[in-house]
Amino acid sequence: MCGIVGYTGKQNCMSILLRGLGSLAYRGYDSAGVAIWNGTTIAVTKERGKLFALEDALDKKPIEGTTGIGHTRWATHGEPNVVNAHPHTDAKGQLALVHNGIIENYRTLKEQLLREGVTFVSETDTEVVAQMIGKLYDGDPKKAVLRAMNKLEGTFALAILFRDEPDTLYCVCNGSPMVVGRGRSGSFVASDIPALLPYTRKVTFLENRQMAILQKNGIRYYDRDGNPIEKEITEVEWDVEAARKGNFEHFMLKEIHEQPDALLHTIEQYVSSRTGCLREDAFPWTKEEANQLKRLRIVSCGSAYHAGLVGKKFLEHLAKLPVEVEVASEYRYSDALYSENEPMMLISQSGETADTIAAMRMAKSRNQETVAICNVIGSTIARECDRTLFTYAGPEIAVAATKSYLTQTVVLFLLALDLAEKRGWLTHSKVQEQLERLKRVPDDMRAVLARKEQVQAYANRHALTKKMFFIGRGLDHALCLEAALKLKEIAYIHTDAYAAGELKHGTIALVEDGSLVISVATQKPLLSKMASNMEEVRVRGADILAITNGSSGMEEHCDEQWDFPEVPDMMAPFLAVIPLQLLAYYIGVARGCSIDQPRNLAKSVTVE
């Protein structure tokens, strides 16, 4: 979705803004622009399409200046064109602003401004904010911004540059992230951490309706009434390298390869290196509370939803805790019944997904306990939940989730072990056995990654396939849903995941000569059932690839088999997911798809 960067300092800001926008491009966008004070006026350049269009325009007509704002827009109100692109200005050219989020009461505000004689050039909700601040401005930018902010409903992160104070940026937000930081050459603002990483790792997150005023020598903070406040500085552990592609052709491939380390880093946070045991303080519930839990409600979107489905299997199998998993966009408009001792768990890589946030706030409004699994420190979900279990995946840039999904499932597994012991279903020594095995999984993952050429060759052979089916049972079915999502996102192939036993209730009618069926068969008690399901599709002409946990005797039921080093059934998802991600990746590459920024998709869906 949209991205914001802003800078004021000693250096020429054009390249800083472009670099920042480049590091936010992974969020998905369809136009981009900058506004820079050039010594005489606020010069604005905007282009439709990818960033290189803006870079070209600025190459031809550079803007010199040391204070500016930039934006990548993912269209919501009005089509993606130059007029609707940000920055937007007011009618008198007193200010330029960039905006992330959606102003819900923009129609009412616009009608009022129209009545007052303001003419609009774009269809956006953002221009309404620019015009309104312009109207309220009487020489005091801070007052005008605060007054405007108090009239706005909805979500927003705004960075504003005033003509009368051309070395200052005014920033406010509500429900849309904004992070600021000081570097050696000046002050920076962005909607997401990667844009700040080249300059500083010491950052401050603005909270709802707070204001930051950036100048080259410092940043001041204010509450919604304009009173000065102190803000805490957070040290971000990600480094710049982590947000670069390195030798990989795409971020997605790089992030798939980072999974063994991501798993290790995540384990390190939850398992004490000194004792080798689960860390007491790393999990949300005491033994007494764990035994009182009646049910866990997991709410999330996309891959995080699929991680929740895997987590359900872990928690129900290991800790005998009933779990319901819901898609956040559905849950928030459902009757959403809940009972006592039923915490809500929100899973979100970004911590900014609009529907997941809405579900979290529903829970909070009725005093239901909220626990998050999240990858981004300082994100809305991490800040607002009662408790956050962080994943340690590092920055995930490719739109398609890979390492964040994996680490979410690992945290759920560790939580399941913790609860299993506290609820008396696993002894301490059984938990230790599992942890010891888990620590060796990163090496197994590397062994699977080393066989990527096999996946690539298969992908090249099947790149033109029009339809594909993923089948599995139990944990494998949950995994199939994620595998199918990856293929849809990255390779634009119509595919779906089916519970293997459910095939004959309809879907099998679609299977014909040459249909490609990927069978995930990693769960020992279900192998004989899977074998029957594979035979059912085979006799109808399907070409079958089986993914198995060790050599499992499935080879006679399929055309090709990829096995991975044998692990206990519950750990199979950590390994099985790798060939499935690679398959989507290589098919996408073979089909010439835009891997890191698939069409129509955004990394973090901050609007409904």
Ligand code: G6P
């Ligand atoms: C988008 C992304 C997905 C992600 C989903 C949920 O659709 O493209 O990769 O799984 O949002 O995002 P979250 O940040 O809440 O995990």
